[in-house]
Amino acid sequence: MKSSDKKPSKGITRRDALKLSGLALGGLAIGNAMVGPGADIAQADDASGGGTIFNDPANRNTYFAMMRPYRPGSEPLGPYEMRISFLGTSCIPRISQTAVSVFVELGNGDSFVFDAGTGVVPKYFAMGHTLDKMDKIFIAHLHADHMGDLPFIYGFGPSYGRLWPLYIWGPNRSGFTFTAPDNTTRGPFNDGTADLTDALTKMSVWHNESQSFLATGYSDYPVPGWGVPGKTDSYDIVTHELDWTKKGDIDPATGLADNIAYNYNGVKITHFPAVHTREGAISYKLEWNGLSMIYSGDTKPSQYIIDQAKSGVDVLIHEIVMPAADWNEKMGLPPEDVAWTQAVQDSSHTPQKAFGYILNQLGVKPNIAPRLAVGTHFQAEDDTIKSALHDIRLWYPRGNVVIASDLMVINVSKNNIDVRRAVVSDYAWPQHTDTTLTSPNRPKYWKVDETTGKPTSDPTAQLDPDAPVIDPDLYNAR
Ligand SMILES: [Zn+2]
Numbered sequence: 059m060k061s062s063d064k065k066p067s068k069g070i071t072r073r074d075a076l077k078l079s080g081l082a083l084g085g086l087a088i089g090n091a092m093v094g095p096g097a098d099i100a101q102a103d104d105a106s107g108g109g110t111i112f113n114d115p116a117n118r119n120t121y122f123a124m125m126r127p128y129r130p131g132s133e134p135l136g137p138y139e140m141r142i143s144f145l146g147t148s149c150i151p152r153i154s155q156t157a158v159s160v161f162v163e164l165g166n167g168d169s170f171v172f173d174a175g176t177g178v179v180p181k182y183f184a185m186g187h188t189l190d191k192m193d194k195i196f197i198a199h200l201h202a203d204h205m206g207d208l209p210f211i212y213g214f215g216p217s218y219g220r221l222w223p224l225y226i227w228g229p230n231r232s233g234f235t236f237t238a239p240d241n242t243t244r245g246p247f248n249d250g251t252a253d254l255t256d257a258l259t260k261m262s263v264w265h266n267e268s269q270s271f272l273a274t275g276y277s278d279y280p281v282p283g284w285g286v287p288g289k290t291d292s293y294d295i296v297t298h299e300l301d302w303t304k305k306g307d308i309d310p311a312t313g314l315a316d317n318i319a320y321n322y323n324g325v326k327i328t329h330f331p332a333v334h335t336r337e338g339a340i341s342y343k344l345e346w347n348g349l350s351m352i353y354s355g356d357t358k359p360s361q362y363i364i365d366q367a368k369s370g371v372d373v374l375i376h377e378i379v380m381p382a383a384d385w386n387e388k389m390g391l392p393p394e395d396v397a398w399t400q401a402v403q404d405s406s407h408t409p410q411k412a413f414g415y416i417l418n419q420l421g422v423k424p425n426i427a428p429r430l431a432v433g434t435h436f437q438a439e440d441d442t443i444k445s446a447l448h449d450i451r452l453w454y455p456r457g458n459v460v461i462a463s464d465l466m467v468i469n470v471s472k473n474n475i476d477v478r479r480a481v482v483s484d485y486a487w488p489q490h491t492d493t494t495l496t497s498p499n500r501p502k503y504w505k506v507d508e509t510t511g512k513p514t515s516d517p518t519a520q521l522d523p524d525a526p527v528i529d530p531d532l533y534n535a536r
């Protein structure tokens with residue numbers, strides 16, 4: 059019987075986790091990640107649960123609980139260090155794992171968001187990042203689990219520290235057309251990232267006006283290289299569409315690679331095609347200071363990833379999907395629907411074994427296996443993790459592999475890779491961040507201050523003057 063035909067087996071012991079993940083091998087710090095004080099937390103969960111929830115391997119993640127803790131804000135990033143935080147790791151948003159987002163911080167002070175799916179904003183807030191840090195977003199494709207939080211990120215930018223435009227990178231129009239058996243056609247479609255951001259701007263008029271009694275721009279904002287002159291307002295979106303067909307060939311006209319999305323301050327971000335559901339999905343690669351990471355987004359197993367990773371990548375973040383039969387069971391779908399679930403998976407995603415196969419191929423000389431491989435976009439529970447690591451290990455028995463959960467944090471430097479679990483509060487507030495900008499523009503809703511004679515913000519300008527508002531003197535009487 060093939061492992062993918064089996065139901066996920068129940069439970070995962072600490073020894074299983076060590077053995078299956080391979081983290082116990084080698085001298086990397088991640089070898090220690092599984093045996094630190096976090097192990098007590100796993101036991102505490104077991105002890106405090108007592109009932110069906112914590113004792114059911116489908117309702118706990120011992121693997122993650124056993125990672126050593128990381129306390130956000132307690133460790134400045136070293137000048138040659140990269141930190142990758144997983145702030146959304148499931149295609150299905152749940153309390154334990156929201157939809158997809160990967161946050162990359164570099165020792166030079168730069169930071170980048172890869173995807174911003176439904177529910178990721180609270181995870182950023184909990185990690186101590188406000189929306190000023192979510193100003194450069196690279197979208198892999200336009201599924202809602204990869205961009206569903208954009209309305210909040212865009213609309214509340216000026217309230218939570220982003221006092222400049224929102225910068226978004228993503229694939230251009232697919233160009234796809236479909237001819238049905240009866241010769242009718244669909245497409246081409248207005249389905250590019252700029253179409254999405256245009257629509258986002260249009261749907262946000264009520265929101266943006268309501269917030270525009272505050273200054274939404276600064277006259278001393280220095281337009282960065284990736285900006286556009288004249289676009290300085292928080293409610294501007296600067297969209298960089300990327301030709302999703304490009305994969306790094308040298309453009310004879312410029313002598314440059316044809317897939318560069320971003321190239322500033324020593325940071326290069328390139329893109330290449332992903333094979334996912336329909337044309338127009340991409341993956342990203344970030345390179346800085348001799349360190350690199352690839353973020354696959356969603357994709358079927360493809361040669362593109364191998365080609366991009368074979369020269370050596372420090373961290374390969376790749377989607378995986380559980381076997382169709384397991385998915386069916388988790389979703390409460392009837393067993394006879396397995397063929398349909400399988401067909402959907404086959405159009406879009408990377409089976410666990412296929413990820414192992416890709417890693418195996420990367421380990422075959424002259425290629426170089428990644429220093430750490432991460433499976434994500436995956437519902438991480440004791441039983442599913444055990445199944446995933448088992449299948450990956452069939453092809454890739456020794457290299458370092460982890461399965462991502464929300465709040466997993468990876469520090470990467472030349473000599474060390476450290477995988478930990480961020481300890482955050484469920485009650486964290488977004489924290490005010492200081493700005494170096496000093497010259498706010500006049501708010502769009504303003505009045506003349508009676509005492510100073512100067513323009514001032516008018517938060518009440520857009521209210522219905524005839525609304526039957528209760529006189530505060532009445533409720534303040536007690
Ligand atoms: Zn997708």
